[in-house]
Amino acid sequence: MSVKVGVIMGSKSDWETMKLACDVLDELQIPYEKKVVSAHRTPDLMFEYAESAVSRGLKVIIAGAGGAAHLPGMVAAKTILPVIGVPVKSSSLSGLDSLLSIVQMPGGIPVATVAIGNAGGTNAGLLAAQMIGAYDEDVQARVQARRDRVQQEVLESSETL
């Protein structure tokens, strides 16, 4: 099956958070690719990646970055695909810098922004899966089954209080 989701990050140091998005995609059997791409450090690669994303068959891009996190917005500016931005938790400002850099896009170029840090990594994987699920009913059924399982686990958690 062809690659559907591009998972990119500004640095290898973002991997702990971005791995959680990949874990969800693995679990839901959605093919993806993962790569370090930086708007700041590898701008030419970033342009090439974003410009070729549609023709390579990607349907959605998950972009994680920390600090002055321009990667998701710059990728969104160069592709028509939906971009999910993951604000990676930075050491100096606990990811508030990452969040504000990603979420405050000017009108016209949206980035779907998830929570700071690891919860955001997981939710980015799930949001990408739900986007794919909008046109692929097999994927949608797997997302629904995951939700049912999570709900069941929460209901059962009361029994062990």
Ligand SMILES: Nc1c(C(=O)O)ncn1[C@@H]1O[C@H](COP(=O)(O)O)[C@@H](O)[C@H]1O
């Ligand atoms: N925010 C960006 C961009 C970008 O937006 O292009 N490229 C790297 N970075 C971020 O810099 C932080 C520190 O990177 P290093 O750990 O490599 O010094 C990372 O969280 C990365 O996402």
